[in-house]
Amino acid sequence: MAKLRTIKGTHDILPWDIYKWQRVEKVLKEVFDAYTCKEVRTPVFEQTSLFARGVGEFSDIVSKEMYTFQDKGGDNLTLRPELTASVARSFIQHNYQQASPLHKLWYFGPLFRQERPQAGRQRQFHQYGIEFLGSTFPEADAEVIEIAAEIYTKLGLKNWELHINSIGSVEARKIYMEVLKKELKDHKAELCETCQARYDGNILRLFDCKNSACGDIMRDHAPSILDHLSDEDTLHFEELKALLTASGIDFFVDHTLVRGLDYYTRTTFEIKGTALGAQDALCGGGRYDDLISDLDGPQTPAVGFAAGVERLIMAMDAESLFDEDQSFVDLYIAPMDIHCLKGISPIVHNLRKKAFRVHMELMRRSVKAMMRDANRQKARWVAVIGEQELESGNIKLKNMKKNEQIECKILDIETIING
RNA sequence: GUGGAUGUAGCUCAGCAGGUAGAGCGCUUGGUUGUGGCCCAAGUGGUCGUGGGUUCAAGUCCCAUCAUUCACCCCA
16 A cells, blocks of 8 residues: 555644744734734635636636546535635625725635746645625725735844736727737747737736747836826826825835736736746735626725735745744653642642643653653743652742753642743 | 756665665664663665666666756745
8 A cells, every 4th residue: 555645735834843833923913903804714625617607618717727626526626726706706695895885804824736836836825815705996906015015024034025017907908908019019929938928818918928039028028017007097097196105114116016806997006026936926916896796796996915924934944944943841740750740630630720731641651751852842840840849849840941950839839830 | 947966764864887786874673570861782674766778687778757855047
């Protein structure tokens, strides 16, 4: 029988690494709370049609990367490859707009895409993100971007940059794509194969090509979408930039930033990790004013982003931002022999009830071995308890950091280790 | 889906003009009676990814296969 192991592209988060995740999750929660966003949790699988309609039938994610299956009832289901569609579905299903005209939501959870794994890309991965549903105004875009920036700042990450762009409304974009097609017509033959295919398919994707020849052509001949926006689109973008500047957030305007998903309108943005490998997008998002209505919901403007947690942790590791795993054990109980256990039990239980982190030896090891173990676990205090101690009510309490041992009453343990 | 790289103890790796496995770290125990971090010692631990082939003999050469990894594609 083959060795049991995780499926390709999936990873265990090991017990000695989990503190990184918990640290990140704690900061996320703090930031989301500060902006009064509420968490929403949706199922990991949904009807396949939700993603086909929401993300775009011809996008790579839907056409070749989804984990799709039929359940025993014959329903066509898919493990979610992204979360915006699920949030939109939840919004529509439960008529959020009737409860309030604006919803500021956040989420965190695993996603699934059947891609070839590489650095910063796995088949099960995690994203957190936010969706502001209801506001059409640029201050909503600004606040969403501010939250993204605030998270990286608060985590101490230095090597990242924010890129923003506006791809206008659907109508403006349609006109721009015609212009782009016209301008590039004479150079089509010079483009790489995939770009030639994109020329006829989704011409905006030409901006994403990493081929240097294509890049040169685009730089020299492609007009900027920013010159082809409607007056309203332009005003929206200008106000957004002004608000970001006012908040002290640095950004680059990159007119080639056209996100991969089909549902974006107007604002798009991306945060790139500058110390990562090929997969350097830490966070991507934008405005999607038509998604809810496209899914048969009420016309609802929206803006949000999604960010990869594994990539964030990679970036933080690259900057050595995780402190060594701090002390996890307040008090290490070292019983001298098993006859004392019944006497020790109520003491331990009482301390745990008061939220102290108490480890009691379960391996019946020697005192030397217990001290070694306590040291390895970075226990703050060790209590040595034997029959003498139980009889007299005086136990030996050792401060591991100071290497000092004192005698104290059992009842005083709490106040001593508190200080 | 397409390329390249790699697969030897829990971890990081060495071994190679082919002769039946090593280091460091870790882990366990000990250095006398109920006490850590340093040091010393002993011990634990691998059918050298798997299956074939060449050879008297293969971790070491050849083929296949699987897995991992990096990059393309796409994206977080």
